[in-house]
Amino acid sequence: MDTAALHRTIDRLCREERPRIIGGLMRLVHDLDLAEELAQDALLAALGRWPQTGLPDNPGAWLMTTARHRGIDRLRRSRLLDARHAELAREIEQAQRDAETRAEEARDDVIGDDVLRLMFVACHPALTIESQVALTLRLIGGLTTDEIARAFLVPEATIAQRIVRAKRGIAKAGTPFEVPRRADLPARRSAVLHVLYLVFNEGFAASSGAHWARPDLCAEALRLVRVLAGLMPREPEVHALEALMALQASRLAARTDAHGHPVLLAEQDRARWDHALIDAGLAALARAQAVRGPAAPAAYELQAAIAACHALAPAADATDWTRIAALYGRLLALTGSPVVALNRAVATGMAAGPAAALPLVDALADDPALASYHLLPGVRGDLLAKLGRHPEAAAAFERAASLARNPRERDWLSGRAAECRAQASP
Incomplete structure (x- = not known):
């Protein structure tokens, strides 16, 4: 493995293992x-050591062991080694001895794993819902405050404050580290x-970074929601989110x-779609509907139903856009989200043509939540291009870029702007 590939592998492993280490x-x-x-000490140690020694057989166990040793060393060096610190040091040392007697550290228990435990700590009801979500995205998803801010469509400083308040709230409440x-x-x-x-969405369409998507985040979010489905089998929205x-x-x-x-989407090779995941998603959607019974579907189920429309269409031109637009209408009535309104406009454009969709998009122009939403x-720009209004389309794509x-997305939007400028030229 060349040096660049090794560094990419180390970066990926550190990102994937970080929530497990913090949870443990x-x-x-x-x-x-x-x-x-x-955890950060252990990750920095790995970045300094692994390029020279190569990857260990079990990177996750190496990182956890290193983090525990760093914890013991730090507590021993502290001039304020009070009774509590001494107790923590003993606990860490005992955990280290226990771990060393096993060939591989057990990650999961009967109700989940340390990542799930960490989520439930961060989502303590004593915290506001905004603080719960912001803190967990930071811990579990490894998202920066900027990335979280973009997911919420709020200023970065607002997210930073929420994370600080959440940590203080957990410390003040003495929140126990346990699944309720x-x-x-x-x-x-x-x-x-x-x-x-939100973790899955960041993985599906990365807001920043060199790649269009982060499949590792998608896989972890799907794994955890499946754990939750086992814990909460009578909750339709859990199954619905798994389906989505x-x-x-x-x-x-x-x-x-x-x-x-x-x-x-319209240009994708559908033979490359993972049909095992499609089957699993449709089965989870059926479970959600069965558990829900006669009640009206909630937000995740409506979104899963939209995704199912795409999955079941044998070709892009066979997509039932009329049904998708109707589902987005129901979702908009439920959530009031301007992003959902924009998605409904897209579906309306596909079902009824760009002229029908453009007024819906223009009606969102003054929504402050979408002021920086590319x-x-x-x-x-896409609707204007379809209507042959290429100079306006070019300007819209330039604004979006x-x-x-995300540099991949920015380059693509700039390319669309260039195409429209070329078509507008005499």
Whole structure:
């Protein structure tokens, strides 16, 4: 493995293992800031050591062992080694001795794993829902405050404040590191599901970074929602979110070409879609509908139904856009989300033509939540191009490119702008 490939592998492993390490440490030290610091120490040690020694046989276990050793060393060096620190040091040392007696550290337990435990700590009902979601996205998804801010369509400073307040709230409340009793799960269900939804979305369409998507985030979000489905089998929205993730993830391999450039849904090679994931998603959607019974479907189920329309269409021109537009209408009535309104406009354009959709998009132009949302001018540019209004379309695509943070997406939007300028030339 060449040096560049090794560094990419190390970066990926560190990103994937970070939430597990923090979760495992939190169970021992009961201090979120300390767990984060020790995890970061271990990751930095790996970045310094592995390029010289090569990857260990079990990178995750190496990182956890290193983090525990760093914790013991730090506590021993502290001039304030009070009774609590001494107790923590003993706990970490005992955990280390226990781990060394096993060939591989057991990650999962009967109700989930340390990542799931960490989610339930961060989603404690004593915190506001906004703080719960922001903190968990930071811990589990490894998202930066900027990426989380873009997911919420709010300023970065707002997210930073939410994360700080959440950590203080956990420390002040002395929140125990444990999954709540089964009867208490519903109190945290909405926040946990929302977090998983946003983590998956960041993986499906990365807001920044060199790649169009981050399949590792999608896979982890889907894994965790499946754990939740086992814990909460009578909750339709858990099954619905599992369905949505599986159906969306089925298209990941087809969303980029061999060079990593974006491939739009209508142009994707459907033979590259993962039909096992499609089958799993449709089965989860059926479970959600069966558990829900006669009640009206909620947000995740409506989104899963939209994804199912795409998955079941044998070709792009066979997509039932009229049904998709209607489903988005129901979702908009339920959520009031301007992003859903934009998606409904796209579906309306596909079902009834761009002239029908353009007024719906223009009606969103003054929505403050979409002021920096690159897909708003991007959608407008596409509709204008279809209507033959190429100079306006070029300007809209240029605006979208200026707002896009992902370089792959920015390049694609700039390319669309150039195409429209060329078509507008005499």
